[in-house]
Amino acid sequence: MPVHTADLESTIRNAIPVTVLEIEDTSNGCGENYSIILVSEAFEGKSTLARHRWINELLKSEIEQMHAFSQKTFTPKQYEAYLAKNAA
Amino acid sequence: MLGLARTSLSTFAPALRLRPAAFPIIARRLLTQEARAQIQKAVSGSPVVLFMKGTPDTPQCGFSRAAIQVLELQGVPPEKLSAYNVLEDAELRSGIKEFSDWPTIPQLYVNGEFVGGCDILLGMHQSGELEDLLVKNEVIPKELPADPAPQAA
Numbered sequence: 001m002p003v004h005t006a007d008l009e010s011t012i013r014n015a016i017p018v019t020v021l022e023i024e025d026t027s028n029g030c031g032e033n034y035s036i037i038l039v040s041e042a043f044e045g046k047s048t049l050a051r052h053r054w055i056n057e058l059l060k061s062e063i064e065q066m067h068a069f070s071q072k073t074f075t076p077k078q079y080e081a082y083l084a085k086n087a088a
Numbered sequence: 089m090l091g092l093a094r095t096s097l098s099t100f101a102p103a104l105r106l107r108p109a110a111f112p113i114i115a116r117r118l119l120t121q122e123a124r125a126q127i128q129k130a131v132s133g134s135p136v137v138l139f140m141k142g143t144p145d146t147p148q149c150g151f152s153r154a155a156i157q158v159l160e161l162q163g164v165p166p167e168k169l170s171a172y173n174v175l176e177d178a179e180l181r182s183g184i185k186e187f188s189d190w191p192t193i194p195q196l197y198v199n200g201e202f203v204g205g206c207d208i209l210l211g212m213h214q215s216g217e218l219e220d221l222l223v224k225n226e227v228i229p230k231e232l233p234a235d236p237a238p239q240a241a
Binding site for chain 2: 048049052053056060063064068069070071072
């Protein structure tokens with residue numbers, strides 16, 4: 001059963017205060033591979049591993065149906081630095 | 089009294105039978121103690137342990153390829169690395185996900201501690217944290233201080 005971008009988005013937005021959320025279907029539309037960028041103040045003070053575990057748990061049933069799932073998690077401050085670095 | 093007890097039991101019975109369907113998590117296969125012990129032995133068997141799809145020489149998935157490339161770039165000596173091909177072992181493939189509480193492959197352990205999957209590995213590689221971790225765990229030597237800047241004449 002394919003996973004839809006909208007399902008991922010609503011699950012995340014219902015659970016976490018979102019500053020930026022980019023969901024990219026990297027499987028050419030078949031719903032098997034997703035890559036997300038998630039920026040939230042709720043990540044403040046949490047290690048990357050803790051953030052990823054949190055998102056993995058939140059999207060557990062969706063991830064089980066996918067082939068691949070990739071995530072980048074930032075606090076708003078870290079995201080600014082990430083954008084600045086990528087723009088440079 | 090007895091009659092009442094029996095009645096209430098039979099009233100409860102159907103609900104009990106319905107439980108596994110209502111809460112599928114109960115039906116999920118749990119890691120046997122033996123399998124858990126085997127994985128524990130595997131993760132602590134080498135300083136660096138990677139669970140991957142394919143082998144270091146021929147990775148079968150882009151994420152596993154990226155993970156092994158990062159470890160090579162960091163200069164992890166082959167004798168300190170054990171790589172397990174989960175594609176060769178269906179039980180390991182599902183078991184390691186439960187053991188680590190992590191849904192995807194690859195998975196990296198350093199000195200028996202779970203580090204993360206591909207995204208975390210790449211992020212730590214870029215930020216320098218992975219090098220710090222490997223140095224701290226004595227997997228790779230601390231980088232020698234760079235040559236002193238040439239003095240102006």
